[in-house]
Amino acid sequence: MATLNLDYLKTFALVAELGSFSAAAERLGLTQPAISLQVRALEKQLGVRLVERVGRTARPSAAGAELLAHVGRIEAATNEAVDAVARHSKGVLGRVRLGTGATPCAFMLPPLLADLNCRFPDLDITVATGNSADIVRAVDDNLLDIGLVSLPVSGRMFEVTPLFDERFVAIAPAETSLPDTVTAETLAQRPLILYEPGANTRRLTDEWLAADGGTAVKPVMALGSVAAIKEMVAVGLGAALVPEIALRAHDRERLVVRPLSPPLSRRFALVLRRDKRLDRALRETLAALKTLAALEPEPLI
Incomplete structure (x- = not known):
């Protein structure tokens, strides 16, 4: 069966609601013959009579009443689909x-x-x-x-x-005495809290610490979270290398923060x-x- 014409469905529903072809025509701004033609086309497609005249009133037939039960859902689904697509032009979905x-x-x-x-x-x-x-x-x-x-x-x-570029800095507990710029040699003299092995960040910091002939550093802790590293440093358990973007104002109040020499990023x-x-x-x-x-x-x- 061919796809139902949604406009014809709406016309039929309006005729049934108003009980009159002429009233439906006036509401839609069409002629009465045009309204009759749409309803007849729908009846021909479905192979049933949808509208019966009782005196001067147009009433849905039994088949028409069955169709009316679906028209509301069809219209609602159609409106929902149109609204969903329309949102693509108005915003992002x-x-x-x-x-x-x-x-x-x-x-x-x-x-x-x-x-x-x-x-x-x-x-x-x-x-x-x-x-x-x-x-x-x-x-x-x-x-x-x-x-x-x-x-x-x-x-x-x-x-x-x-x-x-994500720059790294050295952090240490408050009141720690550190030079204006921190080298790998300076950090190697302190207990270090580093990232867990296998992470790209750990590889990067290990390479920086071992540069210029430095020896491999064995950390006192290896953690997977920069937030956890900051907390451990803040309570005095060691120093660390962390991304500068991970520092907030309250971190700078409880930690000593220094740039690195040479820079690491x-x-x-x-x-x-x-x-x-x-x-x-x-x-x-x-x-x-x-x-x-x-x-x-x-x-x-």
Whole structure:
């Protein structure tokens, strides 16, 4: 059977509601013959009589009454579909899967995601955390749409957009005497709390500590959370190397914070597949993430 004409369905329902072809014609701004033609076309398509005349009143037949029971649901479903599509032109609707490390997720993304949610309430963003290698692999497998990861990233299938350099600083318990800039040699003389082995951050800090012929450092603790590392340092259990973006005002009140010599940093970038279809949801999310390139951490005090 051919698809039912929604306009004809509405016309039939209006005739049944008003009990008159002429009244329906006046309501719709059409002629009475036009209204009759639409109802007859619908009857011909369905193979049943939908309207019966009782005196001067048009009433739905038994088959017409059956159809009327469905017209409301058909119209509601149609309106819902139209509204759903219309939201694409008015805002952003869709799902974006973002993967990143725990530090950017905790200290950079919350205000950005809150702003996106305010501007585009129908945008559904899910965030997964993990190490950069796992995030890149998930982007490659299309399990994630975007990765915010530390470089390097290899693979011709990726589009890579560098964003910002994440600088590292030395932190120690309050009242600790540290020079204006801290070297690996200075830190090696203190108990150290480092990231857990296997993480890219641990590899980076190990390389910095071992530079210029330094010996491998055995930490007193190895933790997976920068928040946990800060707490352990604050209570006097050791010193640490942490990303500067992970420091808040209250951290700077209870910790000694110093820049490193030589400087230590890693570059973060956006990664997505070159063949990824950029719908508006993804475009708006990418545009928001690219504003991270303009952010600077608070100056050291």
